[in-house]
Amino acid sequence: MHTLNPTKPPRRDATENRLAILDSARVLLNRDPEASLEAIAAGAGLSRRSIYGHFATRDELIGEIQTLGGRRVTAALAHIDHADSRVAIALIGARLWSEVENVRVMAQLAVRGPQRAVFAETLRPVRAKLLDIVRRGIAAHELRGDMDALTLANLIEGAALSVLDEAIRANLSNADGHRLVMLATLSTAGLSWHEASAVITQHPELQFSASSAPAGTESSES
Amino acid sequence: MHTLNPTKPPRRDATENRLAILDSARVLLNRDPEASLEAIAAGAGLSRRSIYGHFATRDELIGEIQTLGGRRVTAALAHIDHADSRVAIALIGARLWSEVENVRVMAQLAVRGPQRAVFAETLRPVRAKLLDIVRRGIAAHELRGDMDALTLANLIEGAALSVLDEAIRANLSNADGHRLVMLATLSTAGLSWHEASAVITQHPELQFSASSAPAGTESSES
DNA sequence: AATAACTTGCACATCGCTGTGCAAGTTATG
DNA sequence: CATAACTTGCACAGCGATGTGCAAGTTATT
Known part of the structure; x- marks a missing residue:
C-alpha cells in the first residue's frame, strides 16, 4: 500500500513531510546516488515506513526529484x-x-x-x-x-x-x-x-x- | 575458500583467465561501478564461482584493478x-x-x-x-x-x-x-x-x- | 472532543548479491 | 597417461535493501 489519501486535501504536516523527504533525498543522492530509503527517511526525521505513505516506490521518489529539479x-x-x-x-x-x-x-x-x-x-x-x-x-x-x-x-x-x-x-x-x-x-x-x-x-x-x-x-x- | 594454488607456479590457462577477469571487470566497471561478479564473470567467459579461485573477495578484485590501472x-x-x-x-x-x-x-x-x-x-x-x-x-x-x-x-x-x-x-x-x-x-x-x-x-x-x-x-x- | 489523516514499529515475503563447501567435471603439464 | 591444477554447478547461509500488512500510536482539523 502506498499513498493513503483518497483524493482529499492532504494535511498540512503531511505535505511538510513530503517536502522534507524530497529535500533529504536530494542531499543524500548528491553524495551517493544509491542512498537507501532508510537513510533518506532518517535525514528527513521520519521512519522508513512513512516514505511509503508518500511515494509508492523508490523510483517514484527519484522521479519526483528529477522532474522537480x-x-x-x-x-x-x-x-x-x-x-x-x-x-x-x-x-x-x-x-x-x-x-x-x-x-x-x-x-x-x-x-x-x-x-x-x-x-x-x-x-x-x-x-x-x-x-x-x-x-x-x-x-x-x-x-x-x-x-x-x-x-x-x-x-x-x-x-x-x-x-x-x-x-x-x-x-x-x-x-x-x-x-x-x-x-x-x-x-x-x-x-x-x-x-x-x-x-x-x-x-x-x-x-x-x-x-x-x-x-x-x-x-x-x- | 579462495585462491586454490598452494604457492606453486600457476597453470598457463589459469593466468589467462585471471587476466580475462581483470579485463572484463575493467570494462564493465566503466559502465557501472557496481557491476556484479556474475556479469564480470560472464564477460570473461567464466562462471561466477571461478572468480573466487582468483580473488578472495570482490574488493580484492577491485583493488587489483586500481593498482594495475x-x-x-x-x-x-x-x-x-x-x-x-x-x-x-x-x-x-x-x-x-x-x-x-x-x-x-x-x-x-x-x-x-x-x-x-x-x-x-x-x-x-x-x-x-x-x-x-x-x-x-x-x-x-x-x-x-x-x-x-x-x-x-x-x-x-x-x-x-x-x-x-x-x-x-x-x-x-x-x-x-x-x-x-x-x-x-x-x-x-x-x-x-x-x-x-x-x-x-x-x-x-x-x-x-x-x-x-x-x-x-x-x-x-x- | 471526535474524526479522519498521518506516522510508527514490527513482522514478513522477496530479491539480488556475496561468499563458501563439495563433488564431479575438464584440461594443462610432466 | 596420470596427476595435480583448475573450472563448474548446485546448494546454502548471510546480508542489506525494497515493499506490504496491520495494529497501535500521534496529531491536524472541524
Missing part, C-alpha cells in the same frame, strides 16, 4: 538572453551555480537514475537554448570555430558539471564558485582567461550578488 | 616533460586519452570504490607532476594567473576527466579524442582556442599517431 533548473535558465553569446554563456554558468544542488543531482540521475531513458526529454529545452546560443556565438566569431556547435555545447555542459563538482568538493565560497563556473564555461567556449575575465568584469549582470548564491547550502565561506 | 597511468605519464608547460599539459592530455579506459575506471573507483581512502596515495605522483608543471607555467606566464596552482591543477584534472567521458559517450574517433582532450586541458589552463590550436600544430610530438591511440578499445572511427 528539472523544473527549477529550467526556470532558472528560462529568461537568459543576451546579444553577446559570451555573456549569455557566462550567465548560464552563473545560474547553474545558483542551482548547484539540483543540477548535480540531476546530472547523477541522468546517467545512473532509473529513468535516464526518458530524462533527456526534461533537459531538452535547456540544451536547446544552450545550443542556440553556441550556434549564434560561432557564427558571430565570438566562440571557437574549430568544432560543430553540438559538440561544443556538450563540452560546455560537461565542463560546467565538472567544475560544479570541483567547487563543491573544494568547498568554495559562493563568490568563488560563481566566478569559477563562469570562467570554466567561457574557457571551454574558446576564450582565453584574459578574454573571459574581461567579459565578466565588463558586464554588471555577471557580478556576484547574494541572489546568485546557491540556495539551501550554508557552506562555509572561504 | 594506477601503474599503467603512472607509467604513461612518467616520462613527460617539456620546457613549455603548455606542451607538457597537452602531452598529459594526449597520454590520458591513450589510457582512457584505465583512467576512467580509476576516476570512478577513486570516488566510489571501496578503497577510495588509500587511493589518493596511488595518484599522488601523477598529481604532483601536474602541479609542478602548472606552477612553472604560471610563473612563466604561460598559463592563467588568476588562481593558485593547486586549484588550477584540480580543474585541469576535472576537465580532462569530463572530456574523456564526453569523448567516450560521443564515440569519437581516436584522432578526435586525442585532439579534444588536449584542447580541453589547454583551454582550462587559460589558453584561447587559437592559442591552444597553435600550440598543438606547432609541436610534432602532439600530433596524433597510432601509438597514441587508446589500447583495448576497438571503437568505430567516426
Whole structure:
C-alpha cells in the first residue's frame, strides 16, 4: 500500500513531510546516488515506513526529484538572453551555480537514475537554448570555430558539471564558485582567461550578488 | 575458500583467465561501478564461482584493478616533460586519452570504490607532476594567473576527466579524442582556442599517431 | 472532543548479491 | 597417461535493501 489519501486535501504536516523527504533525498543522492530509503527517511526525521505513505516506490521518489529539479533548473535558465553569446554563456554558468544542488543531482540521475531513458526529454529545452546560443556565438566569431556547435555545447555542459563538482568538493565560497563556473564555461567556449575575465568584469549582470548564491547550502565561506 | 594454488607456479590457462577477469571487470566497471561478479564473470567467459579461485573477495578484485590501472597511468605519464608547460599539459592530455579506459575506471573507483581512502596515495605522483608543471607555467606566464596552482591543477584534472567521458559517450574517433582532450586541458589552463590550436600544430610530438591511440578499445572511427 | 489523516514499529515475503563447501567435471603439464 | 591444477554447478547461509500488512500510536482539523 502506498499513498493513503483518497483524493482529499492532504494535511498540512503531511505535505511538510513530503517536502522534507524530497529535500533529504536530494542531499543524500548528491553524495551517493544509491542512498537507501532508510537513510533518506532518517535525514528527513521520519521512519522508513512513512516514505511509503508518500511515494509508492523508490523510483517514484527519484522521479519526483528529477522532474522537480528539472523544473527549477529550467526556470532558472528560462529568461537568459543576451546579444553577446559570451555573456549569455557566462550567465548560464552563473545560474547553474545558483542551482548547484539540483543540477548535480540531476546530472547523477541522468546517467545512473532509473529513468535516464526518458530524462533527456526534461533537459531538452535547456540544451536547446544552450545550443542556440553556441550556434549564434560561432557564427558571430565570438566562440571557437574549430568544432560543430553540438559538440561544443556538450563540452560546455560537461565542463560546467565538472567544475560544479570541483567547487563543491573544494568547498568554495559562493563568490568563488560563481566566478569559477563562469570562467570554466567561457574557457571551454574558446576564450582565453584574459578574454573571459574581461567579459565578466565588463558586464554588471555577471557580478556576484547574494541572489546568485546557491540556495539551501550554508557552506562555509572561504 | 579462495585462491586454490598452494604457492606453486600457476597453470598457463589459469593466468589467462585471471587476466580475462581483470579485463572484463575493467570494462564493465566503466559502465557501472557496481557491476556484479556474475556479469564480470560472464564477460570473461567464466562462471561466477571461478572468480573466487582468483580473488578472495570482490574488493580484492577491485583493488587489483586500481593498482594495475594506477601503474599503467603512472607509467604513461612518467616520462613527460617539456620546457613549455603548455606542451607538457597537452602531452598529459594526449597520454590520458591513450589510457582512457584505465583512467576512467580509476576516476570512478577513486570516488566510489571501496578503497577510495588509500587511493589518493596511488595518484599522488601523477598529481604532483601536474602541479609542478602548472606552477612553472604560471610563473612563466604561460598559463592563467588568476588562481593558485593547486586549484588550477584540480580543474585541469576535472576537465580532462569530463572530456574523456564526453569523448567516450560521443564515440569519437581516436584522432578526435586525442585532439579534444588536449584542447580541453589547454583551454582550462587559460589558453584561447587559437592559442591552444597553435600550440598543438606547432609541436610534432602532439600530433596524433597510432601509438597514441587508446589500447583495448576497438571503437568505430567516426 | 471526535474524526479522519498521518506516522510508527514490527513482522514478513522477496530479491539480488556475496561468499563458501563439495563433488564431479575438464584440461594443462610432466 | 596420470596427476595435480583448475573450472563448474548446485546448494546454502548471510546480508542489506525494497515493499506490504496491520495494529497501535500521534496529531491536524472541524
